Amino acid sequence: MNVTVIGLGLIGGSLALSLRQHGLAQHLIGVESSPAHARRALELGLVDEIETDLTAAVRRAELVVVAVPVDAMVAVLPPVLDIVTPQQVVIDVGSTKQALLAAVAGHPRRGRFVAAHPMAGTEHSGPEAAVLGLFEGKTVVLCDVEHSDAEAVQLVEKLFQALPMRLLYLNGADHDVHTAYVSHISHITSFALALTVLEKEKEEQRIFDLASGGFESTVRLAKSAPATWVPIFRQNRLNVLDVLDEHLHQLQHLRGLLAREDYDGLAEQIRQANHIRKILP
Numbered sequence: 001m002n003v004t005v006i007g008l009g010l011i012g013g014s015l016a017l018s019l020r021q022h023g024l025a026q027h028l029i030g031v032e033s034s035p036a037h038a039r040r041a042l043e044l045g046l047v048d049e050i051e052t053d054l055t056a057a058v059r060r061a062e063l064v065v066v067a068v069p070v071d072a073m074v075a076v077l078p079p080v081l082d083i084v085t086p087q088q089v090v091i092d093v094g095s096t097k098q099a100l101l102a103a104v105a106g107h108p109r110r111g112r113f114v115a116a117h118p119m120a121g122t123e124h125s126g127p128e129a130a131v132l133g134l135f136e137g138k139t140v141v142l143c144d145v146e147h148s149d150a151e152a153v154q155l156v157e158k159l160f161q162a163l164p165m166r167l168l169y170l171n172g173a174d175h176d177v178h179t180a181y182v183s184h185i186s187h188i189t190s191f192a193l194a195l196t197v198l199e200k201e202k203e204e205q206r207i208f209d210l211a212s213g214g215f216e217s218t219v220r221l222a223k224s225a226p227a228t229w230v231p232i233f234r235q236n237r238l239n240v241l242d243v244l245d246e247h248l249h250q251l252q253h254l255r256g257l258l259a260r261e262d263y264d265g266l267a268e269q270i271r272q273a274n275h276i277r278k279i280l281p
Contacts, residue, residue, distance in 0.1 A: 004051070004061035006031040006076060008041040009228075010121060011093045012067025013130025016046045021132060022162050031057045033068075041127040058083040063155070066092045071231035074103045081109040089152045091116045095179060096235040097143045097172035111149035114156040117141040117175065118165065119183070123223040140165045143172045180239035185247060187221045187229055188240065194222035 003025040005012045019025035030047035031054060032038040038050045051057035058064050058080055066077055073094050080090055081104060090113045094100060097115055104110055120138040122129060140160045145153045157167060170178070197219070201207050233240055257266045 001025055001062040002027045002029065002060055003063045003065065004029040004031060004057045005047060005065045005067060006054070006057070006080070007067035007069075007072075008032045008037055008046055008127050008130075009067065009125050010129040010131075010134075011118065012065060013041060013044075013046045013127050014120075014132070014134040015065060015067065015093065015118070017130055017132045018135055018163050019159075024159055024162060025063075029057050029060060037127050044127055044130065046127055046130055054079070055083055058088075062088060063159075064088065064090045066090065066094075069228055069231045070094045070096050070100070070235050074099055077104055077113070078107060081107050081113060084109055084112050086112065088112060089114065089155055091156055093118055095183065095232050097175045099235045101144055101147075101172045105147075110147060112152055114145065114148045114152055115143040115172065116156060116160070117143070117179070118160070123220050125225040125228060135160075135163045135165050138165055139168050141168045141170055141175055143170055143175050145169060176236050177239050180236055180243045184232060184236060184240050185243045187224055188233065188244065189247065190219055190221035190224075191229075194219050 001024065003016070003019055005016050005028065008016070008030050016025070016028050016030070020028060028047040028049075030038065030041050030050045031052075032041060032050060041047055042050060051060070064080060064084065066073055066080060068076055073092055077090070077092060077100060084090055086109075092100060092113075092115055094115075095117060097117065101115060104113060107113075118135050118138060118140045120135050122131070122134075142153070142156065160167060197207060197215075254266065254269060257263075257269065
């Protein structure tokens with residue numbers, strides 16, 4: 001296929017690399033609003049060319065991947081669907097779905113769009129963050145597939161299975177609830193932990209010297225770009241607030257046990273938390 005990728009950051013760039021590696025893309029066309037990122041994407045070989053005309057880039061592709069931040073995606077996707085023909089397929093790779101699905105709900109080309117969320121990523125951003133094999137063995141969520149044309153869904157299923165990825169099907173509302181609990185809370189908690197340490201430990205060299213594997217792995221996501229995560233928190237605000245309330249409740253409970261020197265109770269809570277091993281070995 002000829003594939004157009006709109007947005008050549010971590011996910012768009014990594015998907016371009018994977019499509020090339022697995023022989024799924026004959027020619028890769030990139031669309032990128034940042035001239036610096038566009039140049040770097042070409043230098044890194046993420047795409048074969050950069051097209052500055054969105055209409056031309058879309059019309060030349062059998063598959064169009066929209067991989068911009070989720071706020072921009074709501075603005076970009078409807079015009080892309082305005083351009084596509086009944087023979088083309090469009091996917092997104094966004095971390096939130098309800099706002100995007102609402103934006104295209106009544107579009108006459110809605111059936112050519114398949115909403116997808118590859119559950120993979122790193123804390124890095126931009127074309128240099130693109131990594132080969134990012135999606136291998138991970139899950140991709142396909143949302144509201146009943147509103148997409150059957151052969152469009154089949155093409156997208158085969159594409160992601162070839163990477164290879166596991167397929168999971170959810171409606172948009174359920175997707176946003178569950179990603180708030182297993183993805184978005186991890187990021188906002190990491191931001192909070194980084195802010196806590198930076199506030200309490202004023203010596204940056206001391207943080208560097210003492211930071212162990214546990215701290216580094218927990219705070220790694222705090223390196224993520226605000227341009228990516230503020231739009232996600234904005235679009236999924238109510239679900240993120242709900243999970244934050246529960247997280248704060250759990251923190252207050254653990255704090256209370258420690259304040260009361262109830263170490264048996266603290267041990268029991270840790271044992272309860274250890275049950276996550278049954279889900280994530």
